[in-house]
Amino acid sequence: MTTWSDITVAPGTLVKGVWRGGVYRIERLLGEGANGRVYLVRKGNTPYALKMGFDPLDHQMEVNALLSLSRQSASWRRFFRESDDAELDGRRIPFFVMKYIDGVNIREFLKRKGSMDWIYVIGHNLLSRLAELHKHGWIYADMKLENILVYGYAGVELIDYCGLTAKGRAVKQFTELYDRGTWNAGDRVAEDSYDLFAFAVLMLAATDQTRKLHSFQHMLPQNRTVDMLLEMARENPHTARLYGWFKQALEGTFVSSQQALALWRKLVLDRNMRGPRDTGIAAPWLKVCFAASIMLCVGTVCYFWLA
Numbered sequence: 001m002t003t004w005s006d007i008t009v010a011p012g013t014l015v016k017g018v019w020r021g022g023v024y025r026i027e028r029l030l031g032e033g034a035n036g037r038v039y040l041v042r043k044g045n046t047p048y049a050l051k052m053g054f055d056p057l058d059h060q061m062e063v064n065a066l067l068s069l070s071r072q073s074a075s076w077r078r079f080f081r082e083s084d085d086a087e088l089d090g091r092r093i094p095f096f097v098m099k100y101i102d103g104v105n106i107r108e109f110l111k112r113k114g115s116m117d118w119i120y121v122i123g124h125n126l127l128s129r130l131a132e133l134h135k136h137g138w139i140y141a142d143m144k145l146e147n148i149l150v151y152g153y154a155g156v157e158l159i160d161y162c163g164l165t166a167k168g169r170a171v172k173q174f175t176e177l178y179d180r181g182t183w184n185a186g187d188r189v190a191e192d193s194y195d196l197f198a199f200a201v202l203m204l205a206a207t208d209q210t211r212k213l214h215s216f217q218h219m220l221p222q223n224r225t226v227d228m229l230l231e232m233a234r235e236n237p238h239t240a241r242l243y244g245w246f247k248q249a250l251e252g253t254f255v256s257s258q259q260a261l262a263l264w265r266k267l268v269l270d271r272n273m274r275g276p277r278d279t280g281i282a283a284p285w286l287k288v289c290f291a292a293s294i295m296l297c298v299g300t301v302c303y304f305w306l307a
């Protein structure tokens, strides 16, 4: 049976919204996942990312989540542009259009920058984004390296909102390695601590140069424990200075993501705080960058509160 995913959408194709009439010119394929295909498109001179959904139901759930978020928050209003259906090769295909993020995944970003110290800035910016999401009553849930793009001076954006879950509900989409249920560390319930656990694993995955985390993937879930992750956090020189932070996130003792963000900030900026194998932030300019990113973050929050 042919499905629409067999249809090739060549560069230059015009995708026209049946209901809203928006016209987008396809430039190239950006990526493909379980839920759909994402293309770089242009409307006039402005680039966007356009996602076509394989499954109409899953696609609609992602659109609904983004619509709710963009009603609540100006930053997601700028992220999500519109949703519609297109006629392609005689088939009706649902799509939505979002901001194009000209970025790379965290590991690639660190490689290009040549300094692992950037992880402290990336971590801060991603935690801020999560805290904003949590403030509006949502949990991201499906945290993984593939769902985060890093651009410029460690600007961070979450892409793929298929897992977005209202606080208090059961988490429906997750990736085993990052899921606290698989590590026997708590329920699959949408609360701040669920995302903080996944965020901690993500930071370990991004800085793991020994591929230790990768080897855990082949282990049966019943044999996995939080202590294995804590040991990794202690042994890795890039996470050792934040060991206290990792302990709280992995054991689920933070009361909120705001509290987690404040401790991250404190530990990164605290000169005297050193982990057992910690070498400290090597580049002083990164501290300036970190401070600037905090100011930018505070400025953005003030702007949107006052807007």
Ligand SMILES: Nc1ncnc2c1ncn2[C@@H]1O[C@H](COP(=O)(O)OP(=O)(O)OP(=O)(O)O)[C@@H](O)[C@H]1O
Residues within 6 Å of the ligand: 030, 031, 032, 033, 034, 035, 036, 037, 038, 049, 051, 098, 099, 100, 101, 102, 103, 146, 147, 159, 160, 161, 162
């Ligand atoms: N806003 C964006 N800007 C730039 N690239 C994007 C954007 N959104 C998605 N992409 C690219 O498209 C790829 C697939 O997108 P996405 O993760 O949303 O698809 P998916 O089918 O939901 O994936 P998954 O199988 O992980 O659920 C991403 O890995 C990324 O490379």
